Amino acid sequence: MDKQVVLVVDDTSDNIDVISGILRSDYKVKAALSGQKALKIAQSTPAPDIILLDVMMPEMDGYEVCRRLKDNPQTRNIPVIFVTAKDADSDEAFGLDLGAVDYITKPVSPAIVQARVRTHLSLYDQNRHLEKTVRERTKDLIQTQLQIIRRLGRAAEFKDNETGLHVIRMSHYSRLIAEALDLPDNYSDLIFKAAPMHDVGKIGIPDSVLLKPGKLDDQEWELMRQHPQFGTDIIGYHDSELLKEAGIIALAHHEKWDGSGYPNGLKGEEIPLSARIVAIADVFDALTTERPYKKAWEVSDAVALIDQESGRHFDPELVAVFHQVLPDILEIKQEYAEESAS
Incomplete structure (x- = not known):
């Protein structure tokens, strides 16, 4: 097993030799004679597991080094122990307020240095293990949420005599459009994961209406227009960013740019961006896929x-983006083609 790395920072080489002599048998010791050098080593690979830092140094004192370490996301979690001749209570309090985990005064006791380093390295290891566990469990939770969303989306497709490939295709189409807008990667990924729930509200529509082969009468159409609200109600209200976006898309994906859509008659940019994106993706896939009641369009x-519907049903800017990514959309369409279409 590789030894843990201790970085000793002091502008006096004799002081470095003393600390290094105490720790060298148990740890790999690196040294820096200045604050600038210490910051550079702290950002190197592998990063030090702990830093022993002098306070009184020229150009950049230890307090400033500590402040910069804690301001940098790459180094802020590395434990810092001040090792200094400044022994006033106010000095110690100031150092701890900057984010240091401990404060050792010179001249140092070898036993104290060894004990403090060992303790804080153990705590650092525990924290890193805990953070890794939290990341893994958070990832598992997100995957569980995603699977639930996909399963509920699939349930809606069963209800509507469609296949699960529809929600896969239109989710990819939505992601491609979002990516072309130069939005943050996490936003396009969020739309990709939330889009499968767009029609989950159809679960609340009676089969006699949803599967009616002929034209819906006014009463049936009024009921059909409630499925976006049903979808939002099914998803509910959560702190989860993913489920929030799924609810937004479910509610607003039938709104139209000119205000003639439903359920709330939103117009233009009143319609959430994610819903405007999904509207194009959903309609394109519905048109180009064969269903029991219709043939696939070219x-x-x-x-x-x-x-033709740009500026009426769809956001004109998004229609232009749709054209930009159409070659990629057609690749997805081919990759996830229905069996009957192959």
Whole structure:
């Protein structure tokens, strides 16, 4: 097992030799004679596991070094122990307020140095293990949420005589459009994960209405127009960013740019961006996929309709982006093609 790395920072080489002599048998010791050198070593690979830091140094004192270490996300978690001749209570309090974990006064006791380093390295290891565990469990939780969202989206597709491939395709289409908008990566990924829930509210629509082969009457159509609200109600209200976005998309993906959509008659940018993106992706896939009640449209015809509805149903800027990513969309369409279409 590799030895843990201790960085000793002091502008006096004799002081470094003393600390190094105490720790060298148990740890790999690195040394820095200045604050600037210490900051550079702290950001190197492998990073030190702990830093023993003098306070009184020229150009950049130990307090400033500690402050910069704690301001840098790359180094802020490395434990810092001040080792200094400044022994006033106020000096110690100031150092601890900066984020140091301990304060040892000179001349040092070898036993104290060994004990403090051992203790704080043990705590640091525990914290890193805990952080890793939390990251893994958070990842598992997100994956569980994603699977639930996909399963509920799949349930809605079963209800509507569609296949699960629809929600996969339109989710990828939505992600491609979002990515082309130069939005943060996490936002496009959020839309990709939330989009499968867009029609979950259809679970609340009676089969007699949802699967009716003919034209819906006014009463049936009014009921059908409630499925976005049903979807939001099914998803509920959560702190989860993913479920929040799923609820937004479920509620607003049938709104139209000109205000003629439902359920709330939102217009233009009143419609959430994610819902405007999903609207194009959903319609394009619905048009170009065969269903029991219709044949698949040719891609050119589907694109022509989306162009025709630009400024009415769809956000014109997003229609332009849709054209930019259309080659990638068609690759996804081919990759996740229905069996009957292959």
